[in-house]
Amino acid sequence: MELWYTEEHSPNVRFSIKVNKHIYSAQSEYQRIDVMEAEEFGRFFTLDSLMMLTEKDEFIYHEMITHVPMAVNPNIKNVLVIGGGDGGTVRELTRYKQIENIELVEIDKLVVDVCKEYFKFTASCLKDKRVNIYYEDGLKYIRNKNNEYDLIIVDSTDPFGPGEGLFTKEFYGCCYRALNENGILVNQHESPYYKIYSDSLQSAHARLKAFFPITMLYQAHIPTYPSGYWLFGFSSKGLNPIKDFDAKRWNNLLIETKYYNTNLHVGCFQLPTYVNKLLENSYE
């Protein structure tokens, strides 16, 4: 029997992975969760049939969303992660000794439960003493925070469904208020290639620009995400991701990575011309 998982990357483009086994399927209060196993990508899970992570390529996303801001400000101690119930982002954060507190705000408890069961390679670090998990809407959680965090990482789904509130003007405004004066906001910023994703990218960029003096984007190659090419947003109240970055300082930490390195840190902010144009023409 042949079993294939298929995601529509655009109304006219499909991406399929041959599946060995469908391990788990459930409908939570917010979304449908499926866990599958494949020869090519190992174990992976989807939310509302959209790819979230695979065993083989998750390192790229999680390293890039974490090490880039951590290498810009070595004094980050208090971190808020919104979304990221799989634990991959938290796993990378726990590798930094100076971090004192990590708050993970995931709306869907079932995602965390499923990942603890089936994705120990990302979720095991959720047990770290510094990690506190809150099962709540990120928009609600952040509404009452003021001048608290050194770093906020928005590790969300796409802006269709439960993640919608995490791409809004009110959310970015609340993030601005919740960050301290050296605060950095990093968010998964969708793909510039297919229109449905690039529309979200443009509106998110325009909204961030309205609040943060520094809003730059950086890129990574993620094979299982639409178009395989993904962007992250780096927004801050003052720290510049290249000028305030000290390669030697980060290399001295001796953190072993598979994707991120200090040369790539500078390079990943150099975007293709069509993406620069897209950003110049951003509107809400």
Next chain:
Amino acid sequence: MYKLNQKKMPIYEALNNYKSLRRVPFDVPGHKRGRANKELTEFLGLNCMSADVNSMKPLDNLCHPVSVIKEAEELAADAFGAKHAFFMVNGTTSAVQSMVMTACKRGDKIIMPRNVHRSAINALVVCGAVPVYVNPGVNKELGIPLGMSVKNVKQAILEHPEAKAILVNNPTYYGVCSPLKEIVKLAHKNGMLVLVDEAHGTHFYFNDSLPISAMAAGADMAAVSMHKTGGSLTQSSFLLINNEISSGYVRQIINLTQTTSGSYLLLSSLDMSRKNLALNGVDIFNTIIELADYSRKEINKLGGYYAFGKELINNDSVYDFDTTKLSVHTMNIGLAGIEVYDILRDDYNIQIEFGDIGNFLAIISVGDKALAIERLISSLAEIKRLYSKNKAGLFDHEYINPLAAMTPQKAFYSEKISIPINNSCGKISSEFVMCYPPGIPILAPGEYITKDILNYIAYAKEKGCFMTGTEDINIEKINVVSEFDSRKE
């Protein structure tokens, strides 16, 4: 408990049967089940177009129901605890007008609060009844009109014992309820009918923790906007009757002005929403009450805003409060309600029901999800952070007591002249001026134009309220009753 089987949906069932026959249509509507205009059918969907059919034997006739519409009316009457229910397709406006025209002829008096919807005063223009206004109490802090107190209704009855009916809002747009049971008792003792505008009160019939409904309070007629909070399509509504009102006579009154081509899309939406509320209403409205209570609590935590609720109850002009209404006072962050309304729409992509000078109102209903509520609350937090300013300079308005010179009908049809609104002080208005929504007239035909009213209109315009009512679309000119006709009065 219901007497009839509320799972039934006679109009829906008849439409489904009819569709499956695939009968060849040589009748109206001319789009012939969607085949005439491909663009329109793609936009609305074939299901929708194929249900847009004409009255015919198997589908009954709204003007004279004898089969499936009759059965659907009986089910609705049972669901609402009424003697009879009429399916209305010309909006709750036509239901309100049918109530007034059933109770009053030309020259008859009708007691009503001044903060009625324009549809009620329009009915007076059409039928020539004479309004006796009861001053609704005013909450000075919030600047909103309240309900009628028993004392004021008693006084109106004493002064106008010949009045034929009393019209009551249950609730007002903001959620304020009058002592309906008490008013019904008073009215019936004095041989008057009680007509209830329940445009914003459909949900009262389906959850006991909400204020009392018109039918439960023993009122004679009620106009119920099923489409506002009950989930049916826009423009569909119920007119309920009770007690000694003759259903045949009411039908005649309705048929004076209602279309003879009643839309089956609207009729089936009423039928299906009635079933949904009858079977699931308790749970649905429990969820809504919970969401609204939660929103009030969170908004009040933000500081500056005041989302008001049951604490307004004073057993007089606020007898009860509809907690599903999310009304928020904004003056203390230095912004008018209409300004917050505009910012929410333009900057945060959130559309709310209306904003006036001091408040805005968000409608929470069957379709709402907790995540959308979080967006509203967080946006309000941001608006306060980014836009709040000193309260000074904001117009502190109070309810303006109208000075009536002649009946709405007489003023509307009298000899009139069009003059610049700024020069109209002291004249008698021949038309309406209102902000829409909420559609409560600032000025109604037959009322004196005063300085206070002109100041209010100027301020509302400046703050960006959407004004309507006058013949002049720009609201710069107003029709006033000519000197000659004024003197005759």
